Amino acid sequence: MENFQLENKDSIETKACNAIRKAILSGDFPPGKKLVQEQLARQLDISRMPIREALKQLEIEGLVKIEPYRGAFVNELDTEAIHENYALRSELEKMALQKAYPFMSAKDLADLDALIQKMDQASHEDFVQTNIDFHYLLLKRCPWKRLSTFIQVLWNGYSQQTPEFLHGQIEKSNEDHKQIVQALKNDEPERAAYLLHDHILNTGKRLIAFIKAKND
Known part of the structure; x- marks a missing residue:
């Protein structure tokens, strides 16, 4: 290997x-x-x-x-557990972004843009870490600390590494990032939150499809 x-x-x-x-x-x-x-x-x-x-x-x-x-x-890969992880993440991160938005600064948005540009040019390995940095910064201003802790627990594990083995995930993921940040710039936090929700949920669906295809 x-x-x-x-x-x-x-x-x-x-x-x-x-x-x-x-x-x-x-x-x-x-x-x-x-x-x-x-x-x-x-x-x-x-x-x-x-x-x-x-x-x-x-x-x-x-x-x-x-x-x-x-x-x-x-272990046998439990696709239902993976679905649960991404379903929970999609709901909790949507909520966290809604809570974070009132406290986000112009610099936060500029830093998010910079991370997106970095991901456009990144290798697979660099993309993984920059993607983590992007999601962290997106939710950094959330004042609900317990919510942030729950999200961090869900992030530990396969969530971090999907770009490394899902074909086309890097391009699709960063396009989603651009739409989320643009909605924030347009003062549309609800739209940004739902875009984040769908971004996470759809990644989970692609991961499950990848695992099932591997097992066929």
Whole structure:
């Protein structure tokens, strides 16, 4: 698997988690495969400790099952759980943007534009991080901290990596971003919020279709 490698961002643990998650979602690590810590550490050229922590995180996400005395195994991908994740994100982020809008500044909008321009020129790897930055800035001014915490929990996991394996996702995603920001500039926060809602929900649908196609 020549694509099974670390990305140049975040902590070693996060890099390991991203690499293993990507291999699972792309089908390189099929359901039932045993994930041997020593082997993964050797492949990624890191120690076992970040692998162990990454597998714990992937178990929380439902992608891995850790069995006492047996080890970690890849789970069947639960498309209903993925649908739930994106459905919740679409509703909560829509609400957060509505709450954030009254506190957004002209500089926030300019910074969002700058991130969109950066994504237009970005590699797949750079797009993933810039996309995260864009969504963070879009909702940064939301005064409801508990709502922001819920959204962050839902963001952990496959939401961050869909641009890496969904064909055409980068172009479609950034076109959506442009429409959202334009609605904000036009003083249409409700329209922007619903565009964000549809952007997230449709990405979830494409991810589920991708997984089902892989399993056919």
